[in-house]
Amino acid sequence: xxxxxxxxxxxxxxxxxxxxxxxxxxxxxxxxxxxxxxxxxxxxxxxxxxxxxxxxxxxxxxxxxxxxxxxxxxxxxxxxxxxxxxxxxxxxxxxxxxxxxxxxxxxxxxxxxxxxxxxxxxxxxxxxxxxxxxxxxxxxxxxxxxxxxxxxxxxxxxxxxxxxxxxxxxxxxxxxxxxxxxxxxxxxxxxxxxxxxxxxxxxxxxxxxxxxxxxxxxxxxxxxxxxxxxxxxxxxxxxxxxxxxxxxxxxxxxxxxxxxxxxxxxxxxxxxxxxxxxxx
Numbered sequence: 552x553x554x555x556x557x558x559x560x561x562x563x564x565x566x567x568x569x570x571x572x573x574x575x576x577x578x579x580x581x582x583x584x585x586x587x588x589x590x591x592x593x594x595x596x597x598x599x600x601x602x603x604x605x606x607x608x609x610x611x612x613x614x615x616x617x618x619x620x621x622x623x624x625x626x627x628x629x630x631x632x633x634x635x636x637x638x639x640x641x642x643x644x645x646x647x648x649x650x651x652x653x654x655x656x657x658x659x660x661x662x663x664x665x666x667x668x669x670x671x672x673x674x675x676x677x678x679x680x681x682x683x684x685x686x687x688x689x690x691x692x693x694x695x696x697x698x699x700x701x702x703x704x705x706x707x708x709x710x711x712x713x714x715x716x717x718x719x720x721x722x723x724x725x726x727x728x729x730x731x732x733x734x735x736x737x738x739x740x741x742x743x744x745x746x747x748x749x750x751x752x753x754x755x756x757x758x759x760x761x762x763x764x765x766x767x768x769x770x771x772x773x774x775x776x777x778x779x780x781x782x783x784x785x786x787x788x789x790x791x792x793x794x795x796x797x798x799x800x801x802x803x804x805x806x807x808x809x810x811x812x813x814x815x816x817x818x819x820x821x822x823x824x825x826x827x828x829x830x831x
Contacts, residue, residue, distance in 0.1 A: 562631060562787060566591055566792060566796050567589070567592050567593070568592070568594075568595060568629065568630045568631050569585060569589065569592050569594050569630060569631065569632050569633075569634065569786070570595045570596075570597065570628060570630035570633045571585070571596045571633075571636050572596075572599070572617075572620070572621070572624070572633065572634065572636060572640070573596075573598055573599070573635075573636040573637045573640075573752060574599050574600070574602060574603045574604055574605040574637055574639070574640065575599075575600055575715050575753065576598060576714075576715055576718045576753070576756070576811075576814065577711065577714065577715075577751060577752035577753030577754070577755075578596065578634075578636030578637065578752050579596065579814075579815075580636075580752050580753075580756060580773070581634060581636040581659065581752055581774075581775045581778050581779070582594060582596055582636070582818060583775070584775040584776050584778065585634065585779040585782050586818075587779065588779050588788075588789065589782065589783065589788075589789050590789055591789045591790055591791075591792040591795065592789075592796075593796040593797070593798055594798035594799070594819075595624070595628045595798065596799070596800045596820070597620065597800075597801040597802075597803070597828065598800070598801070598804075599617075599803045600803060600804040601802075601803040601804040602616055602803070603715070604639075604711050604712065605640055605680075606639045606680030606681060606682045606683065606711065607680075607682075607708075610682075613639065613643050614643055614644050614647055617635075617643075617648070618644070618647060618648070618651065620828075621633070621651075621652070624801075628799075630654065631655075631786060632654070632656075632657065632782055632786055633652075633654065633656045633657070634656075634657045634659075634778060635648070635657070635658045635659060636659055636778070637659060637751075637752060638659050638660065638750050639680055639682050639683055639751075641658035641660055642658075642660060642683060642686050642688040642689065645658045655785050657778055657781050657782055657785070659752060659778060660692065660750075660774075661683065661689055661692060661748050661750035661774075662749075662750070662772045662774045663675070663677065663689075663693055663696050663697065663748060664692070664695075664696035665777075666700075666748045667696055667697055667698045667700040667702070667746075668698065669746060669770065670700055670745055670746045671745055672742045672743060672744065672745040673699060673700045673701060673742070674701045674703070674737060674739070674742055674743060674744045674745060674746075675700050675701070675703065675744065675747070675748065676702075676703040676704075676705055676734075676744050676746070677702060677703070677704050677747075677748040677750050678705050678707060678710070678747055678748065678749055678750060679704070679705070679706060679707070679748075679750035679751055680706065680707065680708075680750075680751055681706035681708060683706075683750055683751070684704045684705070684706035685706070689704070689750075701737075701739075703735065703737055703744065705734045707732070708731075710728070710731045710732070710751070710753065710754060710757070711751055711753040711754075713727055713728055713731070714753040714754065715753065717757065718756060718814050719810060719811070719814070720810075723757065723760045725763075728764060729764045732765075735769075736765065736766050736769070743767065744769055745769055746769060746770045746772060747770070747772065748772045749771060749772060749773055749774070750774075752774070755771075755773045755775065758771060797824055798819065798820050798821075798824060799820070799824050799826065800820045800824060800825045800826070801827070801828040802825065802826070802828060803827075803828045803829070804827075808826070808827060812825045
C-alpha cells in the first residue's frame with residue numbers, strides 16, 4: 552500500500568519538517584549541512600542504532616528493516632522531505648521507499664561523478680563500506696561517470712564503528728584508522744591518487760584525522776553539501792522565522808541515549824530532545 556503523504560502546498564508560509572535517517576550518527580554530518588541552508592526547519596533525526604551497522608547486514612534484511620522503521624516515522628511525524636543519510640540504505644532501499652510513500656526522498660550515493668570531473672591525476676579512490684563497494688549500483692556509477700579515471704574501490708570494515716566511537720567521546724584510534732584508509736593512497740610512477748570520495752556519512756566525522764594521517768595531500772569529497780542543496784531545491788529556501796522550532800532525535804536502540812545527548816546537543820538538538828524509538 553502506498554501512503555498518500557506528500558509535502559503540502561503551503562511550504563512557502565510554514566516551517567517544514569525534514570526527517571534525516573541513518574543507521575547511526577554519521578547522518579549528523581548531513582543534517583548539519585541541511586540546517587545551514589534551512590535553519591528555520593524542524594528536524595527529526597533517527598538513528599537505527601539497534602541495527603548498526605547496515606553495511607554488515609544482508610541486503611534483504613536492510614530493505615525490510617528500513618521500510619519498517621520508515622512506516623513508524625512517516626506516520627508519527629509526517630515529514631515534508633526524507634533524507635536517507637546512509638549510502639548502504641540508499642543504494643538498496645530508495646526504489647522501495649519511493650514506491651511505498653508519496654513524498655520526496657533524497658538519497659546518499661557515492662560522489663563518483665564530481666570526483667572524476669575534478670581529478671587532475673585521473674586517479675580516484677572511493678572509501679566505502681564493503682557492501683557499497685560490492686554493490687552493482689556503485690559499479691554502474693563508475694561505468695557511467697568514471698570518465699576514464701582509474702577508480703579504486705576501498706571497502707572499510709571498521710571505519711564506521713571507529714567514527715561512532717569518536718562521536719561518543721573516545722580518542723581516535725589513529726593506528727586503526729590509518730590501516731583502514733591506507734589502500735586509498737595509490738602511487739603509479741608519476742601519478743598518484745588526488746581525490747578520495749567519502750562514501751559513508753560516518754567518514755566525514757573523522758576528516759581531521761584523515762588529513763593528519765594522509766601520506767600525501769588529496770581532495771576529500773564529502774557528499775553532505777550536495778545533499779543539502781538538493782533538499783533546498785525540493786523545499787525551497789529558508790524563510791524568516793521568529794523562533795527556530797525544536798528538533799527531535801530518535802534512537803531505536805535507546806540504551807545510549809544519555810551518553811549521546813551531549814553529541815546531539817553539539818548538532819543543535821536539545822539534550823531533552825533525544826528519545827528512544829522502540830520498534831516492538
